[in-house]
Amino acid sequence: MSLFSFAKTEFKNLFSKPATRPYPQQPREYPERTRGHIENDMDVCILCGLCSKKCPTGAITVDRAGKTWSISGFSCIQCGYCVESCPKKCLSMKQSYTQPDAQKGTNTFVKPEQPAPAKPAAEAAKPAPAPKPAADAEKPAAVPAVPAEAAEPAAKQD
């Protein structure tokens, strides 16, 4: 038992810098692995929809007709499951957290038009690359990944 056992800490506290950071002036430096929010590189994305199927909260919506990929920041739990399952590795986890908002909105990414009008001469020589991403987009969603997973439980149930 002792009296004033906290006194030393208290005096030290009086003459030392605060343990906290003056937040708005000095923003936080995030560690490399911080799971802040998801971003999509739409130039690479093939809109296969695997991420939206894997998402545990159903935060991701992929509209292949409208060529958009959207994520609801308020539903996303930053688990990174979509980043791991992305076949093209276009999804990435960014360190900064999403901004607070008054309304629950979604963040929509639009896929740019593929045949780039800026350099038609280079593209004209080989016409194949332009439709190729579209063909890729059909494949992963339709053939290997999804039916393999969907078919197995049915087989096991029997």
Next chain:
Amino acid sequence: MSTRSVVPFGPHHPVLPEPIHIDLVLEDEKVVEAVPSIGFVHRGLEKLVEKKDFNEMVFVAERTCGICSYMHGMSYCAAVEHVMGVEIPERAKYLRTVWCELSRLHSHLLWLGLLADGFGFESLFMQAWRLREKILDMSEASTGGRLISSVNKIGGQRKDVDNAMLHSFVETLNQLEPEIRTMVRTFLEDSAVRSRLDGVGVLSKEKAHDLGAVGPFLRASGIPFDIRTTGYLAYGDIDFEPVTSSEGDSYARTAVRINEIFQSIDIIRQVVAKIPDGDVAVPVKGFPKGEYMMRVEQPRGEALYYVKANGTKFLERMRIRTPTFANIPPMLEMLKGCQLADVPMMVLTIDPCISCTER
């Protein structure tokens, strides 16, 4: 005999971070009976196994509790791995042990802060949480989340932590240890603090055993029972003894948790010294079929994870029994005969985690 009156305690009370309601039957200032009611934050997490497949359930299990989040996810994965007969790599076991101990560290430091806040020592509360912040920084650097780690998956871990980072953690803990020792001196030695804890809420060894207390609450009553000694994960290779105390009062429970902080630091040192190289996950094929009961030692005590699977991607049943659930009957026994003014302190010393109790 004086007339009896009933005073409600909670669900909102300054010492309670989470809602539990206890009706205290009083004779003058003395509590003669305590009647609990829980269910204010029931979320039906166990029912979600019907909607989320067994891989997605990892994220649900993690959200059972905000404090022992890592251990919930880990226990769920370990239970499903046992059902599927998956043996995870050694490195994954050691990494899980490190993260389990990191979460025990931050949970105990959090509790020390809440205890200091409970008896009105706000600067001590700030000191405890200042030190806890360093542990959370380590969690964030290694998992990407301060509390919700999301590094567990069926078959191992989703992220590896390189040895350099692990050694830097040990370095940080070495620097942190003297600071924690200075901070806990106030809990263990200060006369004002001791007057709030000494002899308050004594639970005898027999009562603790009969009523099924778990964790530091049980060990403070003198029973050296710690599920980690069964050697799950890497605990079999680690040299440690359960921390006990024979007093059974609030001071003993504080002392046990404080000693467990230093024990956890020591366990992390041993694990980092012994961690083998290799993969952190094995591929898992198929769907689980069978049932398993996983027992783990969480910061608050023993948790049970029961998993029953029927060979489809949805589990048939998942049941979680959290440590606070087991600690409520001995707490009610402890409350009988105490003074009304001591009730907040006694409820706090079981380290109640109501959200995980109600799932």
